[in-house]
Amino acid sequence: MALQIHLPNQQLVRFKDADRMGDIVDREKGKNSMLTAFFKKNKEDSNVRKYLCKDFPKHFTWNRSNHCWRTREHKSMIGRLVYANPAEGERYYLCLLLCHITGPTYFEDLYTANGVLHPTFQKAALERGLIETDDNLSQCLVEASLFQFPSALRRLFAMMLIFCEPGNVRKLWDDHYDSLSEDYRKQYGCVERVQNMVLIDIRVFLESMSKKLSDYDLPNVSAHIDLQSIGYREVQEEYSINVENEDLLARDSLNPDQKFVYDEIMRHVDENISGVFFIDGPGGTGKTFLYKALLAIIRARGLIALATATSDVAANNMPGGRTAHSRFRIPLNLDNNSMCKITK
Numbered sequence: 001m002a003l004q005i006h007l008p009n010q011q012l013v014r015f016k017d018a019d020r021m022g023d024i025v026d027r028e029k030g031k032n033s034m035l036t037a038f039f040k041k042n043k044e045d046s047n048v049r050k051y052l053c054k055d056f057p058k059h060f061t062w063n064r065s066n067h068c069w070r071t072r073e074h075k076s077m078i079g080r081l082v083y084a085n086p087a088e089g090e091r092y093y094l095c096l097l098l099c100h101i102t103g104p105t106y107f108e109d110l111y112t113a114n115g116v117l118h119p120t121f122q123k124a125a126l127e128r129g130l131i132e133t134d135d136n137l138s139q140c141l142v143e144a145s146l147f148q149f150p151s152a153l154r155r156l157f158a159m160m161l162i163f164c165e166p167g168n169v170r171k172l173w174d175d176h177y178d179s180l181s182e183d184y185r186k187q188y189g190c191v192e193r194v195q196n197m198v199l200i201d202i203r204v205f206l207e208s209m210s211k212k213l214s215d216y217d218l219p220n221v222s223a224h225i226d227l228q229s230i231g232y233r234e235v236q237e238e239y240s241i242n243v244e245n246e247d248l249l250a251r252d253s254l255n256p257d258q259k260f261v262y263d264e265i266m267r268h269v270d271e272n273i274s275g276v277f278f279i280d281g282p283g284g285t286g287k288t289f290l291y292k293a294l295l296a297i298i299r300a301r302g303l304i305a306l307a308t309a310t311s312d313v314a315a316n317n318m319p320g321g322r323t324a325h326s327r328f329r330i331p332l333n334l335d336n337n338s339m340c341k342i343t344k
């Protein structure tokens, strides 16, 4: 049985389109979720406090109509918590705490570590030693700065923000600002401009992963900075894709079918004619080989070729490949008015 985990006052509420807001509130007011009922049970009965949240279903059954836990009489049941991804932030830390703390009676018990009430579950998890400090991230940036260009470091920094949830983003930024901005500091004298350029680079990476700079405790980009530079960065990113010699030479070893497609597409490029092509063939017949040859020749001419695929695995097979959702910022939930945002 999977236990639904939610942040304080964010339990799942089901309602029909026609339901009135007031009725929904009245109906849900006194209702316990699996989690709040778990707290309640712990509060009422000190004997059950020895169980972790995930083990609760082994000993209790969930009564759907009364929204409470009842002692399990017969069959055994294996419980589990619903999966939470580190990128979910606080919900992830709540799950982590619930996997280690027995008998909480309120959310406050989980916010508390070493007798201190912390403002976030993340801080409480950190104080309890359940997560590592940012030292490892900091160490990683120090190591990377020894052999990576600042542009790669900025990408790494953005990746850390998205996937590693640093506890103190501002400190990480302050500690590594010199390495993150090294190239811009050499080119430009204006301190404000350098900071803006570093932030805009990070913002581009974050936005390509559907995150915002404002989601993190980082300085703001000055309002007067040229917003076109975001588009400019994307163009720069495309121009910086390395063209492998092997892919350039692939043109000479295309088989007749591949050559036919290659010539047709390149004719459109050469004569600047728009066109849409659909290349199909059984697995292993050389479609990717052909795409690589096309991408290489177009990029070697100083033109931009965006390589996208619907899956990450397929995108990674092409140099500079990205998923279409990430590249064109395609919303996950589509309706008739959905639009993609990509700067031209």
Ligand SMILES: Nc1ncnc2c1ncn2[C@@H]1O[C@H](COP(=O)(O)OP(=O)(O)OP(=O)(O)O)[C@@H](O)[C@H]1O
Binding pocket: 253, 254, 255, 258, 281, 282, 283, 284, 285, 286, 287, 288, 289, 290
């Ligand atoms: N003209 C060619 N000359 C030499 N090797 C080729 C040629 N075409 C394809 N190959 C090789 O054949 C193998 C399969 O090709 P590729 O991965 O391009 O196929 P695919 O059609 O994209 O497959 P899938 O649909 O499974 O992704 C690769 O190792 C590729 O390098």
